Amino acid sequence: MKSFATPRTTLGPLDAEAAAGLIAAAADLALVLDESGIIRDLAFGSDELAREFDGPEAWLGRHWIETVAKDSRAKVEAMLAPNAPRDAARWRHLNQMASRGATIPLLCSVAKLGQGGRHVVFGRDLRPLSQLQQRMVEVQQSMERDYSRLRQAETRYRLLFQMAMDPVLILDADQQKVLEANPAAQRLFGRAARRVSGRALADLFEAEDRPAVQALLATVRSAGRADDVAAHLAEGSIAVIVSASTFRQEGGLLFLVRLSPTQPGQPGIVLPEAQAKTLKVMEAAPDGFVVTDANAQILTANAAFLDLAQLTTEDQARGEPLDRWLGRQGVELEVLLSNLRKAGAVRLYATTLQGELGGRAEVEISAVSVMNGGQPCFGFQIRDIGPRSRPAARAAEGATRSVEQLTELIGRVPLKDLVREATDAIERLCIEAALELTGDNRASAAEMLGLSRQSLYVKLRRYGLGDLDEQQG
Structure with missing residues (x-):
């Protein structure tokens, strides 16, 4: 450890208050120990940390070794040993006991204080670092999961691309050049398969068909879809049906082009x-x-x-x-x-x-x-x-008639009875509509209304709907 060269000159005379201020400012937790290792004074760098440790009253008069977790006591003994070498590693990781049995990780160092055998313990709170490390571990695990999913997706894509029965080409949307061709496309082009990669798609077709292929790509790029077109390959004049779609990869737009060969003398998918x-x-x-x-x-x-x-x-x-x-x-x-x-x-x-x-x-x-x-x-x-919805019109007519009938009862019967009558009218209307929509299938009507079949039969009897003698099956 390298100390100040001329502390008396550069630091000047320091009184106890100034020394205490420097010690408190240098650490999140500072302890002053006597020659027996008993805590005589302490300072916290923040009120939040003081609350975590239940304040100074829980520390004063206790041996420092009693305030740390069992797995850290050997480190405390080594740091306070009288024969500990001065050039040994000073900062040690300790788990300091806090309130309610919790532990707080601290990075601690011990320095002698004068000639009286006293020591000063400097402690730095490692929780922010631990939280940062934990977040880094979580982020790394999340990235590894994402990479694994991407690798699996790429493997599935490659497998489908290679095993597809239809010839498929992948193009760069900007230059319309072939980036990849699956094995079916390579078999379709035969000897010219090696020259397909890197060529413009239009160059693969006969001259009179190129405008239609280029128009197909332009329409798909602008509108997202387009009708398939018939064309002939430049090599061998093979008749194919060309269809295309777009997808994005790494921020760029790509074309997926499918070439479906037609049988000689037959229209294939070209309709009359x-x-x-x-x-x-x-x-x-x-x-x-x-x-x-x-x-x-x-x-x-x-x-x-x-x-x-x-x-x-x-x-x-x-x-x-x-x-x-x-x-x-x-x-x-x-x-x-x-x-x-x-x-x-x-x-x-x-x-x-x-x-x-x-x-x-x-x-x-x-x-x-x-x-x-x-x-x-x-x-x-x-x-x-x-x-013009007929079910809606019938429902509206039924509801209007019910409202008119209920209106005539205002002033004659209590409001709660009117509400009950209105509820019954609406319930009956819903049951009639459900039976009509399901073709009098009571099981489907019960499911549509969110009722059990038994509850629906009870309501049918109550309102006199349907054949009351019908078996419940």
């Missing part, structure tokens, strides 16, 4: 002109149109449905269950699908559609079931009928 026009009409129709699989998972949806559901792109709807937006409490879609599977078609089914941003619309649905590749799929035409 009449069917293509029909699809364009459905896409631009003012009524919503949705196609789902057998489990009511959305396969495609037109712009009108996206507007009703308050979505911005079709990708937000694709793969989601239709009852995420359609129907009340998820019951109505099950009823609709049940009728659709039995009859093959449903007409003018009234329900509601809940948008992503909280908007609600009364809609009318016509649906049909068709077979596609041996599997059923469903098409839904969804029309916003607004104030």
